[in-house]
Structures are given as C-alpha cells and as structure tokens.
Amino acid sequence: MSRAWKFGESLNTDEIIPARFNLTIVPQELAQKVFCEVRPDFAPGVQPDDVVVADANFGCGSSREHAPIAIRGAGVKVVIAASFARIFFRNAINIGLPIMECPEAAAGISDGDEVDVDLTQGKIYNRTRGTEFQAAPLPAFVLKISEAGGIVNFLKTHDVEELTA
Amino acid sequence: MGTLVEEIFSRRLGRTVNAGEIVMVNVDAIMSHDNTTPLAIKAFSEIGKPIRDTSKIVIHFDHAYPAPNQLAAENQQKIVRFIQAQGIDNFYHRGVCHQVMIEEGYVKPGGIVIGADSHTVTYGALGCFSTGLGSSEIGAAWVTSKCWFKIPETILVRLEGNAPAGVYSKDVMLALAGQLGMDGGTYRSLEFAGSYIDALPAHARIVFSNMSVELGAKCGLIAPDQITLDYLASETKAQGPFDQFTAVNPRYERTITIDVSALQPMVACHPDVDQVKPLAEMIGLTIDQVYLGTCTNARYEDLEIAAGILKGRQVSRFTRTLITPASQTIYEKALAAGLIQIFLDAGCTVNAPGCGACIGRHGGILAPGERAFTTMNRNFIGRMGSAEAEIYLGSPAAAAATAIEGRIADPRPYLA
Numbered sequence: 322m323s324r325a326w327k328f329g330e331s332l333n334t335d336e337i338i339p340a341r342f343n344l345t346i347v348p349q350e351l352a353q354k355v356f357c358e359v360r361p362d363f364a365p366g367v368q369p370d371d372v373v374v375a376d377a378n379f380g381c382g383s384s385r386e387h388a389p390i391a392i393r394g395a396g397v398k399v400v401i402a403a404s405f406a407r408i409f410f411r412n413a414i415n416i417g418l419p420i421m422e423c424p425e426a427a428a429g430i431s432d433g434d435e436v437d438v439d440l441t442q443g444k445i446y447n448r449t450r451g452t453e454f455q456a457a458p459l460p461a462f463v464l465k466i467s468e469a470g471g472i473v474n475f476l477k478t479h480d481v482e483e484l485t486a
Numbered sequence: 487m488g489t490l491v492e493e494i495f496s497r498r499l500g501r502t503v504n505a506g507e508i509v510m511v512n513v514d515a516i517m518s519h520d521n522t523t524p525l526a527i528k529a530f531s532e533i534g535k536p537i538r539d540t541s542k543i544v545i546h547f548d549h550a551y552p553a554p555n556q557l558a559a560e561n562q563q564k565i566v567r568f569i570q571a572q573g574i575d576n577f578y579h580r581g582v583c584h585q586v587m588i589e590e591g592y593v594k595p596g597g598i599v600i601g602a603d604s605h606t607v608t609y610g611a612l613g614c615f616s617t618g619l620g621s622s623e624i625g626a627a628w629v630t631s632k633c634w635f636k637i638p639e640t641i642l643v644r645l646e647g648n649a650p651a652g653v654y655s656k657d658v659m660l661a662l663a664g665q666l667g668m669d670g671g672t673y674r675s676l677e678f679a680g681s682y683i684d685a686l687p688a689h690a691r692i693v694f695s696n697m698s699v700e701l702g703a704k705c706g707l708i709a710p711d712q713i714t715l716d717y718l719a720s721e722t723k724a725q726g727p728f729d730q731f732t733a734v735n736p737r738y739e740r741t742i743t744i745d746v747s748a749l750q751p752m753v754a755c756h757p758d759v760d761q762v763k764p765l766a767e768m769i770g771l772t773i774d775q776v777y778l779g780t781c782t783n784a785r786y787e788d789l790e791i792a793a794g795i796l797k798g799r800q801v802s803r804f805t806r807t808l809i810t811p812a813s814q815t816i817y818e819k820a821l822a823a824g825l826i827q828i829f830l831d832a833g834c835t836v837n838a839p840g841c842g843a844c845i846g847r848h849g850g851i852l853a854p855g856e857r858a859f860t861t862m863n864r865n866f867i868g869r870m871g872s873a874e875a876e877i878y879l880g881s882p883a884a885a886a887a888t889a890i891e892g893r894i895a896d897p898r899p900y901l902a
C-alpha cells in the first residue's frame with residue numbers, strides 16, 4: 322500500500338529539483354532535495370513505493386534528466402499525472418521511472434490517500450475511497466526499460482530485440 | 487489514415503498508428519554534432535555494445551568550428567578519434583548540421599530521423615519526421631538503430647493568402663509564435679498547410695519546421711508535394727523515388743488560421759521568441775551587431791534577399807554586420823553569383839559556414855549592453871554571449887535594412 326503525494330498543475334523541473342542541486346547525478350543525493358521548495362516535508366517523509374500524483378503538464382521546463390532521477394531516487398513507485406511535459410515523459414522512461422497518464426485518477430486522488438497500481442494493466446486503485454481508474458497501459462517494452470532502470474542500463478545486459486520480443 | 491505524423495508512423499510500421507500510442511521504430515539517420523557527441527560517446531561506452539549500423543550515424547562539426555579554443559579543439563580531437571576507431575563514414579564540417587543533413591541526402595519524405603539537437607525538427611518541411619533527443623538516447627540508438635516515440639496530437643496551422651512585399655516566411659512564423667506562445671505547441675505535432683504554404687518554395691517552408699520547437703512542438707510537418715520533390719532532386723543528394731502522401735481524414739486537436747495577406751514585417755523582442763511585435767513599432771532602436779546566419783535563415787535565397795538590399799550600399803559604421811552562410815554549398819553558390827562580393831563591398835564580414843555567432847561561443851559574441859538584430863530562431867538571455875545583451879529576431883531583409891541604418895529598419899523601402 323502506498324501513500325499518494327499530491328501536486329498541482331505545471332509543476333516544473335526546477336520545482337522538482339532546483340538547478341543549484343544538479344551538480345550531482347547520484348539518485349540518492351538528488352532525492353534528498355526533491356520537491357524541497359514546493360513540498361519540504363516530501364524528502365524526509367516519503368516511503369519506498371509511495372506514489373506522486375499531479376495535475377496536468379507535470380515536469381515542464383528544462384530537459385534535465387535530474388528531475389526524474391531525483392524522484393526515482395526517493396523510491397517513488399510511479400508518477401500519475403493528468404499529463405506530462407514531453408521531455409519529462411521521455412526522460413522518465415529512459416531513466417526508469419514508471420509513469421501513468423490518467424486525468425481521472427489525478428482528479429480522484431487526494432494527498433494522503435492510499436493508492437495501489439498495476440503498471441502492466443494500467444490500473445490505479447484508490448483504496449481510501451474505493452475507486453478505480455484506468456490509465457493507458459504502458460507497452461511491454463517501456464516496462465522492460467523501466468524495470469532495468471533505464472535504456473542505458475537495459476542495453477548493458479540485453480539486446481534491443483528483447484524489448485520488442 | 488490520419489494526420490501527417492500518424493501517416494508517417496503508420497507507413498513505417500505497416501499498420502494504423504494513432505496519437506497517444508507509444509511505438510518503437512527503426513530510424514533512418516542518427517545525427518549529432520561537436521557539442522552533443524561527447525555525451526553520446528559516454529552513454530555508448532557505458533552500454534558497452536557495438537554500433538548496429540555505422541551508415542546511420544551522421545556527425546557534424548558546426549557548433550564551435552573551426553575550434554575557437556583549446557577545450558573545443560580537444561573535444562573535437564576525441565570525436566575524430568572515435569569516428570576513426572568506429573569506421574564512421576558520415577562525418578561533415580560543411581556548415582550547420584541541419585542544412586548539411588538536407589543537402590547530403592539524409593532527409594526524405596516519410597523518413598524518420600533523430601538528432602542530438604533541438605532544431606532537428608527542421609526536416610519536417612520536407613515531410614520527414616525528425617525530432618531532437620538527449621545525448622544518451624543518441625548513444626543508445628547507435629547500438630540499436632531504433633528509437634521509441636509517443637505519437638503526438640496535431641495542431642493544424644492554416645496559413646492562407648499571399649504575403650505582401652517585405653513579409654517573408656520568418657515574419658509569418660514570428661506572427662504565429664506571438665499568437666501561440668512558447669508553450670502553445672508543447673508535445674504537439676504542428677502541421678503547416680493552406681494556400682500560402684502550397685505556393686511557398688521549399689527553402690522558405692523550412693523556417694516553419696525549424697522554429698516549431700520554439701513553440702514546444704515535437705515536430706513541424708508539411709505534406710510533401712511537387713515543390714518538395716523538385717527541391718530534393720535539384721538541391722540535395724537524396725535519391726528517389728520519393729514518397730508523396732498527405733493527411734487522410736485527420737483528426738486535429740485544434741486549428742489555427744492566419745491570414746498572411748494581413749501581416750506586416752515582424753520582430754521578436756528581447757528576451758523571448760513570443761515577444762513579437764510589428765517591426766514598425768521597433769524602428770529606430772540602435773543595433774550594434776547584425777547577424778545573418780543559422781539553420782533558420784542563411785540559405786542561398788536568404789543571402790540573395792539581403793544582397794539585393796545591400797547592393798551598392800554601405801552598412802552603418804558602428805554596426806558590425808556578420809554574414810554566415812549555412813553551408814559550404816550555399817557559400818559556393820553565393821560566391822559564384824557575386825553575392826559575397828556585394829557583402830564585402832557593403833562592409834560586411836563573411837564568416838565560415840557553421841553555427842557561428844548563434845550560440846555565443848565564437849564568431850560574434852556580444853558585450854554587456856549590446857543589441858543584436860539577427861535571423862536566428864532564439865533570443866534567450868545570454869544566447870550570444872553577455873547575459874546583459876539583447877537579441878532581436880527578424881527576416882534577412884529586415885536584417886539587411888537594419889545593417890544599413892544601424893537601427894532597426896523597415897526593409898520595404900529598400901525593395902525595388
């Protein structure tokens with residue numbers, strides 16, 4: 322069971338991790354500063370497998386990969402948003418942070434709700450309210466990239482053909 | 487079936503592909519340049535696998551070329567060693583990567599090209615899906631020859647009517663930027679159509695695709711037509727037969743229509759591409775440097791327009807005027823046609839083809855408090871050097887008129 326951390330609309334990459342903390346790319350170090358300005362209680366309070374839920378245009382702003390790396394480094398299981406900014410979406414998949422796009426879930430989950438997800442089926446369950454949402458399931462190859470921790474990691478130990486096999 | 491971007495991917499995969507789907511495809515070319523190749527090499531080395539197909543890799547030296555300092559020289563040396571060690575044939579230092587990609591035949595209608603540069607979107611004007619990616623993905627694509635994409639929704643931009651004299655595709659694109667804003671096309675495919683586009687020569691169409699990333703778009707596409715095919719045959723090394731296709735029963739997220747005949751020359755003001763005003767409102771602002779260059783507006787026809795205005799005239803004594811042809815091929819053609827002599831006679835400085843002053847590395851860096859009028863696509867703070875300098879964007883004609891007067895000037899009185 323995971324706790325939902327709820328964020329608003331157009332949360333930008335500087336709000337995810339301010340540029341001044343981007344001197345490192347070590348996930349755990351970035352994780353200590355993640356959301357530090359918009360949500361100072363996040364980094365100290367987040368538990369492994371918690372989920373981040375946000376309104377539209379999550380991750381807009383710069384193209385830096387530090388933003389999804391910081392969220393993954395904090396142990397977040399998945400980011401559920403009404404929509405994602407283009408480069409964040411790409412970067413998240415390529416560095417191995419699972420994401421789900423689902424406007425209904427973004428609207429139907431409040432901060433602190435208990436949430437479960439089934440990434441393969443695209444299912445999102447709000448256990449607090451007993452509601453269920455359907456996101457577009459991620460293609461199998463995207464899940465494989467996520468599970469390996471990103472595209473570079475995946476290719477270290479697998480052939481690209483295995484992605485589409 | 488569908489929008490142009492859906493058509494391109496449906497053809498590639500042999501099945502109907504719709505916006506929102508995530509697909510994996512083979513790419514036709516993987517582009518990078520002196521600025522972005524080192525990080526791609528790093529990702530590639532981490533993966534530790536061989537290159538799948540060296541013929542797809544295309545590497546350019548253009549961003550800081552010839553090397554303006556030792557650091558750049560050392561970077562380029564490393565890249566050259568990598569190219570030699572890997573046996574990569576497609577290596578160019580013939581000008582701005584995007585122009586050279588088109589000239590050397592890597593861009594074809596229906597093609598899919600990725601590049602480690604945000605203006606990779608440029609090839610959309612010739613019906614090729616192309617987009618910019620981070621260096622790590624480029625390194626991964628060297629190993630796989632593949633890339634995944636989420637098929638974007640499409641905004642149709644209908645440009646109708648004839649442009650009045652003195653209004654060029656750059657002015658029309660700036661007008662659109664002013665209207666749509668810098669995030670107005672985020673994650674979307676922009677599809678440019680309408681009677682203005684139908685009649686527009688290919689070199690001028692390129693401006694729209696090139697600058698679609700300024701509106702946040704993933705790609706900026708124009709349906710390939712006879713004008714596209716003629717351009718590919720006469721101006722590039724691309725080998726046909728070429729695919730011709732259009733959008734079929736497309737579903738657009740929204741449509742924007744602009745009456746081009748009602749437009750006037752435009753300028754994007756410091757410090758954002760969407761701070762667009764009619765040029766008439768900015769006339770008289772003193773300018774320290776005019777820069778006619780970049781992947782947006784330094785093609786032969788752009789130089790021809792500027793030369794037409796500068797012929798027999800002098801640029802203002804305190805306005806450094808830099809001309810940087812987009813490629814060696816363009817440089818040669820301009821030389822043969824006498825355009826270079828016109829620029830030299832007018833007091834301009836002609837630079838080696840490449841990105842030149844565009845990224846503030848060399849070839850025309852600005853001092854604090856200076857103002858530049860350029861044919862570039864971006865005017866971000868600090869782009870050309872000092873963060874206290876200002877950059878204004880306009881057409882090659884406006885740049886030429888501004889160079890003569892030393893102040894932002896209307897090109898129309900200079901057009902015979």
Ligand code: SF4
Binds near residue numbers: 584845
């Ligand atoms: S000319 Fe400028 S915008 Fe174009 S590729 Fe070079 S640096 Fe980028």
